[in-house]
Amino acid sequence: MFSFSKSQKEPQLNKALVEEFVRVSHDKFDMVKELLEEHPTLLNAAHDWGAGDFETGLGAASHVGNKDVVQYFLDKGAQANVFTAALFGKMDILRPMIEFSPSLINAKGPHGFTLLHHAKKGGDEALEVKEYLISLGVKETRIPLY
Structure with a gap:
C-alpha cells in the first residue's frame, strides 16, 4: 500500500x-x-x-x-471518460468500452446524465453514437440519482 x-x-x-x-x-x-x-x-x-x-x-x-x-x-x-467519448462521437472508443462492460449503457454521469444525453449534446458529430446507443435500447437521457 x-x-x-x-x-x-x-x-x-x-x-x-x-x-x-x-x-x-x-x-x-x-x-x-x-x-x-x-x-x-x-x-x-x-x-x-x-x-x-x-x-x-x-x-x-x-x-x-x-x-x-x-x-x-x-x-x-x-x-477523459466514456461520457467525453460520447459527446465527441468517438465510436472507436465507446463501442469497445461497452463491449468490455455492457452495463456502461446505463452509466450515470454528473446529475444522472447518461451517455445518450451526452451524445445528444454532441450534435451531428455524435449522431452515430446516439443511434448506436438507441439501437442498444437506451431510452433515458437522465437517470435521477436519488
Whole structure:
C-alpha cells in the first residue's frame, strides 16, 4: 500500500474553490482559464453535490455540451471518460468500452446524465453514437440519482 508522509502530502483543495470551478466550467470559459491558471490541480478535482453526485469541470462542460471548454480541459490533460467519448462521437472508443462492460449503457454521469444525453449534446458529430446507443435500447437521457 502506498502512503504519503506528512511532509510529502499536499493540502486538500478548498471545497468552495472546487465547487466554484465546477460551476463556472458549465459556461464561463474565461473564469475557467483564470482559475485553472491559478490552481492547476483543479483540472481533475471533483465536487461532491451529495448522494453520490460527483462532478468535475470536465463533467460539467460535457453534460451541457460545451465542447470548447471540454477540449481545453483535454488539452490540459484532464482524465477523459466514456461520457467525453460520447459527446465527441468517438465510436472507436465507446463501442469497445461497452463491449468490455455492457452495463456502461446505463452509466450515470454528473446529475444522472447518461451517455445518450451526452451524445445528444454532441450534435451531428455524435449522431452515430446516439443511434448506436438507441439501437442498444437506451431510452433515458437522465437517470435521477436519488
